[in-house]
Amino acid sequence: MARYKKVLWGILASLILLTIIAIGGLKFTAGKRNNYQYDPAYPLEFAYAQPGSLAITQHDVALADGQKAIIYYPKDLVQAYPAIIWGNGTIASPAKYAGLFEHLASWGLIVIDSYSETTGDGAAIIQTLDYLIAANDDQYNELFQKIQLDQIGAVGTSQGATGVINAYNRYPQGHMIKTLITNALPQQRWTDEAHRYNPSLIAIPWLILSGTRDLIVSPASANQASLEQSSATERFLAMAVGAGHTEIEQDGGSYRGYLTAWLRAYLAADQQALSIFQPTHGEIWTNPYWTHVVGYSGTK
DSSP states (O other): OHHHHHHHHHHHHHHHHHHHHHHHHHHHHHTOGGGSOOOTTSHHHHHHHSOOSOOEEEEEEEOGGGOEEEEEEESSOSSOEEEEEEEOOTTOOGGGGHHHHHHHHHTTOEEEEEOOSOOTTSHHHHHHHHHHHHHHTOTTSTTTTOEEEEEEEEEEETHHHHHHHHHHHHSGGGGGEEEEEEESOOOGGGSOGGGOOOGGGOOSOEEEEEETTOTTTSOHHHHHHHHHHOOOSSEEEEEETTOOTTTTTTTOGGGHHHHHHHHHHHHSOOHHHHHTTSTTTSHHHHOTTEEEEEEEOSOO
């Protein structure tokens, strides 16, 4: 009987969560923050929110076990580029984030995302890393020797945020991930047992992004608790004022500028981008569109 009660409670909790997200999405559409214009008064956020200088291309690729992914990258492969493996939110496809992927590729980042709608355990995400490893070693692949395998980032939203943590924590290839960005990271109470994540194992630069309207799934208190558990010396939390659970969809919304900057800072040695996150005096600390800003650099 206890087992059946647990199953029923899990189903009920999932239904409640989906209802909250659906209602939140409908409410958020009326004042969706990603319709606003980036403010030139904060020139670094403004700059990294603009398209990069590179023309891009995209196409589907085959993964193991008959799965597939989509990959975006600079069209003119004159050099090797850092790469991003992505984690989709629940029941979400790569098309949900196409504008953001195009944006990141235009800034010199290869982005790969599986078509999996269940990413929380990290398995589908790690498959995309396996593809990058194989492609970089395949002389018949256009990306042969064009992927900086020593500069891999992992970014995920909602269930995909738990997925990128688990990809880093659970798989041998996870050691190749050099930085994490989690967006709308769900509180543990909303995750399935197979998707539970352990922040204390994160020892690489980690950026946690969420929105002040994501009160149920990914509130500031839960994100800060995860931040404090991490062993990373460089870790950062920021909450976008007025953003809800699905803000990152389409073109990245209000996350686009600083998300791009973080990846450029930690994967492309972009010192201007890194300056944004310098504790207490980086641009993000004075930007009124962001709140609950907490950052650590060089110390635990």
